[in-house]
Amino acid sequence: MIKSNYLALLILALVLAFIPLAISNVYYLGILIFVGINSLITIGLSLLMGYAGQISLGHAAFFGLGAYLSGVLSTRLAVPPVSALLLAALFTALVALLIGLPTLRLKGHYLAMATLGFGQIVYIVFNAWVEMTGGPSGFGNIPRLRIGGVVFDTDLKYFYLVWGLVVVGLFFAVNIIHSRVGRALRTMHTSEVAAGTLGINTVRYKIQIFVISAVYASVAGSLYAYFVTFLSPGTFGISFSILLVTMVVFGGRFSVWGALLGTAVLSILPESLRIIKDYDVLVYGAVLLLVMIFFPEGLVGLIGRVFRPRSLPEKLRT
């Protein structure tokens, strides 16, 4: 299992390495960078949704914390970007821990509600704390990311940086899923009672996965800040949180590869189809509803059915 995932990762890395050679238009390269940034968030979110069986409606806020903390630290306090990124990730992890500790002990909707409320609070703070964030009009002049002597000032360099981190993020996620921790998480699909009697502390793993997924979002936020060099609150509202959930569900929430696929399709399609851009809310709502009712395993599940007819129900096989 883990070996086929490594093979897929290798193929992905090779394809990614050659993509910039095939794309001459800088505009498309820019879109792919955003796809990479979003993918980093959704990979973490799919760990939470597909494996820990929980949902966060506040991942845009963790993304925003990463972005604003990096931006503010680098511009106002002249913290080097990499240190700022790490500090932001650490802070976001602590915040996620504070939210997860009380709510993940309880069953059901609590985390969803807490993250929804938290996300909205963060959004309000971004708007209202004008001295620090520039308020609704935002703030700019965020320096470029610099690692050692390398400044990531072109789209080409940034493409390799972002997608390199996506590959690393996928590598971590795949390893977690195929480990002792991953097995412990998968027990929750069937029986938390049985898991408990085997000594598995499911609450602890749920909290850990929630924190990790927030860190993925925070790192993505920092990358976003150093790429666009300008931040305003509009990017980090509830609707982006819900779009992230839609990407994960659409691609297939039981697989990190689904997150990647869903993110790619839902990030690229609106760029090419004007109608999706104009009626985005309507389209996303319909997509989410149809996927949940008719193919809850998402695109990945659908593709799996086409290529592996063995997994079809008995009656459809002959």
Added chain:
Amino acid sequence: MPLLEVINLEKHFGGLTAINRVTFSIQPGQIKAIIGPNGAGKTTLFNVLTGVVPPDGGEIRFRDGDITGWKSHLIASRGIARTFQIIKIFGDMTVLENVMTGCHLKSKTGLLSAAFHLLPVWREEREIAEKSIRILREVGLEDRAQARAGNLPLGMQRLLEIGRALASEPSLILLDEPVAGLSGPETRELAHLIRRIRDGGTTVLLVDHDMSLIMDISDEVLVLDYGCKIAEGSPREIQNDEKVIAAYLGEEMD
């Protein structure tokens, strides 16, 4: 010194008393059976002992420590494993993965080391897999290791659940109706397995309705009726106990 001591244990559901001040103990190396008519509180007792539901009164001592009211994963980590009357295997995992999940307590890879998948993690995974194969051989499921657990027939699922429980290397294993739904030959196989488990150093507490099995393999039998202990003793003593006969005559004639 007893391995497990239960003192005046109580459990109520609303107005219903499921366990009524039950006291008993298990010596290490025993096979002890709990019998009683349907609704006597046997499964509830198992649920309380393994922390699935908290007790309402009394005390549970295990290996000389108080575990009353502990969460189930903590009780498991002290060395009590169990199976379920209504099977709770992880149906969407393979047979091997089920047993590997049972090794949770005896392995230690955490989230961060799992993410990096370095050499020690890789080594531990291999050890767990090898140990799980050994356990599957012990319960007779080795050739089904890669099958999807949910696709196994019932008898094999019961064996798998026992194997998964054994993987945590418990000092006490609780078997809830292990032969329910099994055929005659399968039941005899299982009786051998239970003896082998005991001979391997694990104390066994089981609940079942199969009297010939119970009388055959148990060292001691405890009888519950309406949540109360009505008798305790050797299989021979129990068979001749008037209260037991009365309780069973009211319930079932076989």
Added chain:
Amino acid sequence: MTLGSQILQYIISGISIGSIYALVALGFNIIYNTTGIINFAQGEFVMLGGITAASLVTIFHVPILIAFLAAVIIVTAAGAFFERLAIHPLKNPSVITLIIITIAGSILLKGIAMFIWGKDTYFLPSFSGDRPIHFLGAAILPQTVWILGITGLVVILLSAFFKFTLAGKAMRAVASNRMAASLVGINVKKMVLFSFALSAAVGAVGGIIIAPIALMDYDKGAIFALKGFAVAALGGIGNFGGAIAAGLILGILEALGAGLISSHYKDAIALMVLLLVLFLKPSGIFGSAQESRLKKF
């Protein structure tokens, strides 16, 4: 204006906005009690009610009373339609599935509203003019009286419905024990449909009576849902009396906070309360603390 009358003014406006939150929370509770679902689309019913009534009155010049009834009927139908489309087809859904489904429903309703009404803001004139009534130095808008009166009426009608009608009793039976209810011949699936329709109707009423004070647009649903949920959580999920008390408390807190501290953080107050309740006392301050209930949620 003295500080005292100023505070009175805040409290009055807090009570009127709090009534709306209470109505949204009642909507949450109606569905939760029958189905165990937290319906994330609850706020969209409020938005739909307000925007439908406003456009009927301002564009088609329909009299307010008829617009009121028409909007309630339309939104009730939307609630029933939503249940048939999204909830009814599910077999044994997990909590996470239900969350995603109701969120999908909320985006879809919002998208449909955007399709019909665009991104414009709609305004519903007050039911009976805007000349304020003076009371102890505070000015009370006539709409405030309408809000309090209609909210009170809805609460009375709802309790009568649950106490005296067969359908209401059946819904209570389903709420207390689904299995037993179906054994005595109550059609549980039908009760689920009723609960969505009823809670859509309650939400719509809230949206219509608040529309003259708060402008309506397609994007207004989420914030009503969040605050309504904060109120429901504060009052104890499923607890009707708790929802009303918590609605008034939160409305007043919010109005006082906005007036005396900072209006920037006005919307954050209810959300902070929500987080505090979830963290410290998830059964709510009026919660019956019934563990079993809590677990289902």
